Amino acid sequence: HLSKRLETVSEHVERGSRLADIGSDHAYLPIYLAKNKIIPYGVVGEVAKGPLSNAVSEIKKEKLLSVLQPRLADGLAAIEPGDNITAITIAGMGGNLITHILESGKEKLKGNEKLILQPNVGEPIVRKWLMVNGYQIKAEQILVDDSHTYEIITAIKASQKMAYSPNELMFGSLLLKEKSPVFKAKWREEIGQRQRVIANMQKASHTDIQKIQRIKVEIKTINEVIK
Ligand code: SAM
Numbered sequence: 001h002l003s004k005r006l007e008t009v010s011e012h013v014e015r016g017s018r019l020a021d022i023g024s025d026h027a028y029l030p031i032y033l034a035k036n037k038i039i040p041y042g043v044v045g046e047v048a049k050g051p052l053s054n055a056v057s058e059i060k061k062e063k064l065l066s067v068l069q070p071r072l073a074d075g076l077a078a079i080e081p082g083d084n085i086t087a088i089t090i091a092g093m094g095g096n097l098i099t100h101i102l103e104s105g106k107e108k109l110k111g112n113e114k115l116i117l118q119p120n121v122g123e124p125i126v127r128k129w130l131m132v133n134g135y136q137i138k139a140e141q142i143l144v145d146d147s148h149t150y151e152i153i154t155a156i157k158a159s160q161k162m163a164y165s166p167n168e169l170m171f172g173s174l175l176l177k178e179k180s181p182v183f184k185a186k187w188r189e190e191i192g193q194r195q196r197v198i199a200n201m202q203k204a205s206h207t208d209i210q211k212i213q214r215i216k217v218e219i220k221t222i223n224e225v226i227k
Helices: 004-010 027-034 050-063 093-104 122-133 165-173 173-178 180-204 209-226
Strands: 016-021 039-047 068-072 087-093 114-119 137-145 148-157
Touching: 004 027, 004 087, 004 114, 004 148, 016 027, 016 165, 027 050, 027 122, 039 050, 039 209, 050 087, 087 093, 093 114, 093 122, 093 137, 114 122, 122 137, 122 148, 122 165, 137 165, 137 173, 165 173, 165 209, 173 180
Parallel strands: 016 039, 016 087, 039 068, 087 114
Antiparallel strands: 114 148, 137 148
16 A cells, blocks of 8 residues: 555556666655556665665565566666666655755756656755756646645756746745645745744844745745735
8 A cells, every 4th residue: 555645656657657666765656656567577676785675575465576677776877778768766765865866867867757646745856856867847736745845846857948947946836836736835834944044043143144034935926926
């Protein structure tokens, strides 16, 4: 049984995709996709031995070793040319780590892979990387699972470089258009966090005026977006 978070990620993997799931841990996502015959082939990449052996035993238990290839590798190094990967999932990590994995594995990207990314935090960094590297964001989703809010960002290589505005990078161009109740709740929460940061700074007579000012501008921006 998949979490709502991973189930939602799985919905972005098109039938017939040759998948690389990077940082797979127990391999729950690729196992689900293989069991449901959505993917005919998957690479299960893990940088750490413990999680990889979890993945191997789960894959064996499900008798899916002919479909799923577990590999001990750092990031996109798990991908080999013969894999002909058409979709890459990277889920459940910070945006910094996801961006680092993409950046340091760039030479593995042929440009025909759909990227399906689920950062736990730091979504703007991921969007910025996608923009700078010539990707177009095709779908974005925001959901609550187990009282956490998660965003899913999918992208493909664009024929023309996209120019996302600072607000589009911060909030997500598509989420910004939609402004769903979950989106608004997330950003109301983000305002509360920023207000607490300012209050604490003032209590500690930490008078980094510029920083306080910067946070106040962010609060104003968020308020304008969700009003
Ligand atoms: N993707 C799964 C999910 O969304 O539930 C597992 C997420 S788990 C929190 C993150 C996993 O990424 C860990 O098992 C960790 O070992 C792995 N990881 C971290 N850095 C990695 C890297 N550079 N390459 C491959 N795997 C990595």
